[in-house]
Amino acid sequence: MNIKYFLYVRLWKNNSSLIQLLGLCPVLAMTTNSINAIGLGMTTTIVLTITNTIISTLKRIIPHDIRIPIYMILVSSIVTSIEMLIHAYQFNLYQSLGIFIPLIVTNCIIVGRADLIAYKNSIIVSFFDGIFIGLGSTFAMFIIAFIREALGNGTLFFGINKIIHSTDNFMFVHLLDKNSTIILAVLPPGGFFILGCIIAIKNAIDLYFKKQTVIKNINCSCICKTKK
Amino acid sequence: MKKYQKILQSAFLISFFSTISIASVVYINSITKNKIINQQEQEKNILLETVVPSKIYNTFTKKLYNIQNQFLGDNKTHNLWILFKNQKLEAAVVETTAPDGYSGSINILVAAYCNGKIIGARVLSHKETPGIGDKIDISISNWITKFNNIVVSSLQDKNFRLKKYGGQIEQFTGATITPQSVTNAIKKTVIFIKTIPTIFNQLK
Numbered sequence: 001m002n003i004k005y006f007l008y009v010r011l012w013k014n015n016s017s018l019i020q021l022l023g024l025c026p027v028l029a030m031t032t033n034s035i036n037a038i039g040l041g042m043t044t045t046i047v048l049t050i051t052n053t054i055i056s057t058l059k060r061i062i063p064h065d066i067r068i069p070i071y072m073i074l075v076s077s078i079v080t081s082i083e084m085l086i087h088a089y090q091f092n093l094y095q096s097l098g099i100f101i102p103l104i105v106t107n108c109i110i111v112g113r114a115d116l117i118a119y120k121n122s123i124i125v126s127f128f129d130g131i132f133i134g135l136g137s138t139f140a141m142f143i144i145a146f147i148r149e150a151l152g153n154g155t156l157f158f159g160i161n162k163i164i165h166s167t168d169n170f171m172f173v174h175l176l177d178k179n180s181t182i183i184l185a186v187l188p189p190g191g192f193f194i195l196g197c198i199i200a201i202k203n204a205i206d207l208y209f210k211k212q213t214v215i216k217n218i219n220c221s222c223i224c225k226t227k228k
Numbered sequence: 229m230k231k232y233q234k235i236l237q238s239a240f241l242i243s244f245f246s247t248i249s250i251a252s253v254v255y256i257n258s259i260t261k262n263k264i265i266n267q268q269e270q271e272k273n274i275l276l277e278t279v280v281p282s283k284i285y286n287t288f289t290k291k292l293y294n295i296q297n298q299f300l301g302d303n304k305t306h307n308l309w310i311l312f313k314n315q316k317l318e319a320a321v322v323e324t325t326a327p328d329g330y331s332g333s334i335n336i337l338v339a340a341y342c343n344g345k346i347i348g349a350r351v352l353s354h355k356e357t358p359g360i361g362d363k364i365d366i367s368i369s370n371w372i373t374k375f376n377n378i379v380v381s382s383l384q385d386k387n388f389r390l391k392k393y394g395g396q397i398e399q400f401t402g403a404t405i406t407p408q409s410v411t412n413a414i415k416k417t418v419i420f421i422k423t424i425p426t427i428f429n430q431l432k
Contacts (some may be wrong), residue, residue, distance in 0.1 A: 066238045070245050077249030081256040088260035091267040152359075183359035 010132035016109045017140035018199055023107040026100045027141055028191040032152065035159045037145035038138065039093045040100055043082060045134025047104050048113060049127060050078050055118040056126035062119070071114045072105075079105045096159070109137060140198070147194050150175050152186030276309060276321055278366075279339040279348040288313055299420035301325030301413055302333070310424065319347060320421045326413035330405040331355040334364065338417040342425055344380045348373070349414050361406035371400055371407070380418040388415050 016022045023044075030040045054074055055062070062070050083101045087094045094101070104110065113133055118126040150156055154176030184190040280288075288311035295308045302325050309321040319341045326334040334354040339347035349372055351364045363369035374397065380388050389395025390408055399407045 061241070063238060063241065066242060069242060073242070073245045073249050077253050080253050084253075084256050084260045084264070088263035088267065091270075181359070186359070187357075 006128070007132060010129065011136040011139065015136045015140055015202075016133055017137045018202055020109075020112075022109045022112060023137070024195075026103060026107070027137075027144065028188065028195065030097065030100055031141055031145035031191060032148055032186045033096075033159060034142060034145040034149050034157055036096050037141040039090075040097055041134070041138025041141045043086065043097070043101060044104055044107065044109070045131060045138055047075070047078055047082060048110055048134040049130035051075050051110055051114055052118040052126040052130035053123060054078075055114045056121060056123045059119050067115065067119060068111070071111050075110050075114070076105045092159075109133065143198060144191070144194055147198075148185045148191065151182045152184075152190065154181045275337055275350065275352065276339075279321060279337050279350050280311070280319075281348070284347065288318065295322075297420055299324075299416045301327045301416070308424075317342060317425055320424050321347075322417050322421060323352065324413055324417040324420075326409040328405075328412075329354060329356060329409045330361050330403070331357060334406075334410060334413070336410065336413055336417070338414055338421070340380075340418045340421045342422060344418055344422050346375050346378050346380070346414070346418060349375050349410075351410070356406050357403075361403045363400045363403070364406055364410050369400065371398070372410070374398060375414055380415055380422075383415065383419055385415065 014020060017024070017027050026040055026044075030036045051071075051074060055071065079102060083094075086097070086101060113129060117129045121129070146156070149158065154174065156173035156175055182190075185194065291310050291312070293308045293310065294305045296303060296305055300306045300322065304325070306325075307323045310317060311319040311321065319339065321337060321339040324336050324338055326336060332355045334356070335352040336349055337352055338349045341347065350366055351372060354362070354364060356362045356364060363371050366372055378388065378396070386394060387396045388411065390397050390399045390404065390411060392399060392404060393408075395411075397407070397411050
């Protein structure tokens with residue numbers, strides 16, 4: 001398998017948040033702050049990786065008819081366990097993410113990848129699929145949160161001590177004065193608007209590279225013809 | 229027969245996976261249970277120390293009670309810390325609720341002496357509009373610290389209102405409902421704290 005293509009498909013071409021538009025509820029709710037976005041993204045990545053690996057390991061004993069209930073049992077127990085671990089060892093992050101940790105159970109990305117990839121592929125493929133689909137989602141969430149936090153609060157990485165305990169509470173970047181912020185950015189409509197803009201930019205980038213490839217191919221075919 | 233066999237097989241597999249899942253969750257719970265309780269206790273102590281300055285806080289011994297009272301905004305059970313000095317009831321810290329916030333309930337921690345003098349107040353959680361109503365939060369604005377050392381005489385205290393309604397309390401630009409809601413909740417809570425010496429025997 002081409003590793004470069006494997007990464008490209010999962011992180012860019014089929015990005016679960018920007019292309020498939022799966023699990024948008026936590027994406028829009030938790031992206032008012034970049035630290036919360038990273039926290040939720042990493043939690044989702046861990047759940048995805050563990051779920052994919054377990055389902056891929058047990059795929060031979062899971063009957064096709066009852067695979068979905070079994071996925072749900074496994075996903076819910078994994079999420080509950082991770083929720084308890086975060087509650088115990090990352091209390092500040094737990095308080096920020098709140099209801100969105102148990103809501104990972106209902107995230108379409110998890111069951112979608114379990115059925116599409118883990119149930120049909122090897123353990124290694126499933127494991128890395130979980131990691132990179134999760135990282136793709138985290139990357140999308142971080143970009144949205146980066147813009148929303150910068151415009152709406154004028155800060156960046158506010159509350160970094162939630163993730164890295166050794167850091168000081170005030171170790172964040174001040175970008176804008178409080179009076180220069182745009183409140184709309186941190187409100188739900190702003191979230192939708194910024195998500196739409198990011199999707200548009202991504203599509204524009206894709207279109208640009210597609211055009212470049214077409215031009216390259218045309219030039220190449222012309223050169224080949226003249227040589228003949 | 230084959231049909232029943234398949235049903236039994238499916239039932240067995242779902243039961244098997246459920247059992248394993250429950251076992252793993254129970255195991256994780258047993259590992260994290262004490263740590264979670266410690267974290268919650270630590271969090272409560274941190275909150276208490278933010279409301280009551282440490283130079284005052286360290287002179288008290290405290291005892292936690294659970295209480296229900298109409299002055300605390302709802303019918304739920306609230307935490308009440310009674311602060312003693314030389315075995316004498318001096319002050320209290322109460323978790324209270326402002327039920328009439330602009331975007332829902334606002335949970336507040338209020339500390340006051342039994343004579344009605346406010347030691348401090350902090351908003352624990354709220355759903356107020358970012359940039360407008362969220363100025364009640366200490367991380368956004370120091371508005372809530374303006375209640376420190378104010379004395380509440382009674383529920384009809386005319387000074388303990390927003391300036392807009394002829395009182396002493398400043399509101400903030402663009403919002404009236406949120407600060408009014410917090411002000412009323414703090415006033416009612418302090419009135420409740422003033423009654424604690426009379427109802428103290430019932431708490432035990």
